[in-house]
Amino acid sequence: MRLTTKGRFAVTAMIDLALQQDTGPVSLAGISQRQSISLSYLEQLFSKLRRHELVDSVRGPGGGYQITKPLHAVSVADIILAVDEPLDATQCGGKENCTEEGQCMTHDLWSSLNRKMLEYLGSVSIQCLVDKQREKNSSRTIQFRERPAASNAPAASTTH
Secondary structure (H helix, E strand, C coil), X not given: CCCCHHHHHHHHHHHHHHHHHHHCCECHHHHHHXXXXXXHHHHHHHHHHHHCCCEEEECCCCCEEEECCCHHHCEHHXXXXXXXXXXXXXXXXXXXXXXXXXXXXXXXXHHHHHHHHHHHHHHCEHHHHHHHHHHHHHHHHHHHXXXXXXXXXXXXXXXX
């Protein structure tokens, strides 16, 4: 079981959208450029996100997308499930027909992992991820400003 590109890109795009939407609707072309995600792929993802009422589109000049709910009310699980990303570690897709006799010996283990993953991803909001990203961005800015200026003087030789 692994998270595919669809889920990763959807979450990344939603974080980008959340970071940019303070100034109004955000274009998919802008997200595509900033995150290096194909525009046509984003269009497919946002169609599903819109159907699940996580985003809304604004038409016309200056149009784009906006998140429809408060950021603290949108979880990573909401996004992943909206784009049809399977979160299933079982071999049988949860149908309990792993073997001819029914469940395999590890079915309960993988089912439990499914519940834990969904529980965890449901507990992580876009607001939390946006806050972390802003924190990273501000610490990078501070580090950049505090970096000493490069000297134009030639380096001193240490050979004798």
